Amino acid sequence: MAEKHHYKGLTDAQVLESRAKHGENSLSSVEGEPLWKQFLEKFTDPIIIILLVALVFSFGVSTYEFTVHNTGIHAFLEPVGILFAVLLATGVAFYFEQKANKQFEILNQVNDDIYYKVIRNERITQVLKKDIVVGDVVILETGEEVPADGELLEAVSLHVNESTLTGEPMVHKTTNPADFEAEATYPSNYICRGTSVSDGHCIFEVKKVGDATEYGKVFEGVQIDNSVKTPLNEQLDHLAGMITKISYAIAALVIVGRLIVYFTNPANSLDTIDWVSFGGYLLNTVMIAITVVVVAVPEGLPMSVTLSLAYSMRSMMATNNLVRKMHACETMGATTVICTDKTGTLTQNQMTIYETFFNAGIDEKLIAESMAVNSTAYLDFTDKDKPSVLGNPTEGALLLWLYGKGTNYLPIREESEVLQQLTFSTERKYMATLVQSPSLGKPVLYVKGAPEIVMTFCHEGGKFLSDISQADFEAKLLQYQNQAMRTIGFAYKVIDDPKAIISENGKLVVNGLHFIGITAISDPVRPDVPASIEECMHAGIQVKIVTGDTPGTAREIARQIHLWDDTCTDRNQITGVEFAAMSDAELLDRIGDLRVISRARPLDKARLVNLLQQKGEVVAVTGDGTNDAPALKAAQVGLSMGDGTSV
DSSP states (O other): OOSOOOOOOBOHHHHHHHHHHHOOSSOOOOOOOOHHHHHHHGGGSHHHHHHHHHHHHHHHHHHHHHHHSOOOGGGGHHHHHHHHHHHHHHHHHHHHHHHHHHHHHHHHOOOOOOEEEEEETTEEEEEEGGGOOTTOEEEEOTTOBOOSEEEEEEEEEEEEEETTTTSEEEEEOOSOGGGOOTTOSSOTTEEOTTOEEEEEEEEEEEEEOGGGSHHHHHHHHTSOOTTOOOHHHHHHHHHHHHHHHHHHHHHHHHHHHHHHHHHTSGGGOTTTOOHHHHHHHHHHHHHHHHHHHHHHSOTHHHHHHHHHHHHHHHHHHHTTOOOSSGGGGGGGGGOSEEEEOSTTTTBOSSOEEEEEEEOTTSOHHHHHHHHHHSOOOEEEOSSTTSOEEESOHHHHHHHHHHHHTTOOHHHHHHHSEEEEEEOOOTTTOEEEEEEEOTTTSSEEEEEEEOHHHHGGGSEETTEEOSSSOHHHHHHHHHHHHHTTOEEEEEEEEEOSOGGGSBOTTSOBOOOOOEEEEEEEEEOOBOTTHHHHHHHHHHTTOEEEEEOSSOHHHHHHHHHHTTSOOTTOOGGGEEEHHHHHHSOHHHHHHHTTTOOEEESOOHHHHHHHHHHHHHTTOOEEEEOSSOSOOHHHHHHHHTOOSOSSSOO
């Protein structure tokens, strides 16, 4: 952001005009049905309808027995039992779904009462999130959530957490066309509502608000679709139809059979028939037929199904998986395809040092000091067994590595006086910190960043200053990059003149640093995932990774979880751009072979699910940046995260 600009922003009149044309920056909430109507919907279940019909018939038979045969009040036990079974089944289902709906409402509440810095009338002011309009110029700092979709005007060391849309926690954004990533899920100079600034700061112009944003489209797409029937719904519909046909057929046969028996009796000829006696016989015959119908109805079935689904629903809630519709709980048991995100679902969603490749002669205290002082990240030790990273996750991985070796970074940082510092920027691709080193007792310059950049500072007299050759380091770098890992290079130098290390344009002007080595950082696969993937595939369940990450990283994760092997070809992988460009017919022909979809957007996932359902597949969708991976385990125990529409 070397070139400064003066942004005027919108005038008050332009704000009103934009709001009238493009709407407010809020998501349209779906109007819910009244509680009484939701409760009555429970009586539309086919089995419940059969029970209601049986209840009417049973009440008629009981009334007949009570009035004609004086059987007493116990004649009504059968209809009372059926009524109790109906109310219990519908009541339990209604209660659990209402409980889930309340939790969904809490999660889906959009907090519009957050203030953002916006340039209007050539001044910086604060407005509520819901009052931001198309054309507004918004200023964002680290930690702030992006309030609307827009195009970047300025960006400094900007990294955005896109996990809510693509599952990726760190995506580099820039206004420099030379640094644009061609295969990025969203353009490198475009940020979306619902994501957040994890590092750096920016100024952007709002292009879309409310429902028109990418987040708004996802919000609309996940609204529940009651027209989709789960396999259990279809099976119960079939069972209800079969019970109805068979019971009515038997009842008809009873009536016909008893009439044949009556008229084949010589004493009951048409000439001498006693019509009063025949009327009683016919009424008794009808009562027997109705009893057959009532007996054929399994009164306990709805309650058994409801309790089973309610237990599954409660089990899912206990593991922080909310299911809106009870019948969706059984879908995973019939799942044929799982579409899973990568980050935080297949992986641990925490950057970790996979391997280090340091010079053997470097003092470990020097390595620890270089990581502790040349960093802007912190560790939260609230949970001492599992400290969390505050700040850049890549820098945090270095501090966690030190902590794992029994070294606390904080005392080292506090004892080291910082003399000068260049924070990391995507333009420089390195960070440099000059400190008064407590271990060496002298000013020491520490540099870390992209290894190929850091190495350029490590030459003197045509010689690469390291015990290991530059060629060996480059070969190791290539190995790590082929494994889709992030790499960081480290270097240091004792400085005699601290004033002559940084130029006026904010770049290092020092050479002759000693190259310490490199680290490979990755988001490791969860330990239980490979076995879960193998069990799913052995059971005939297809697993497809749908992620916003790069093709190389997605393919490497697929290899680590045993989803990708030497038999796989380019036909088994596709990018979001290629996916969007293909017709439905082309995708239907190829969709069965796909194992990895990289650089995917939420709408690509929705289209994928729709196409799979057209082929008759039962699809489970999991992930989107969550910190747990329940779906793969759920597939093995017959529970469910949903059918792609109900959860």
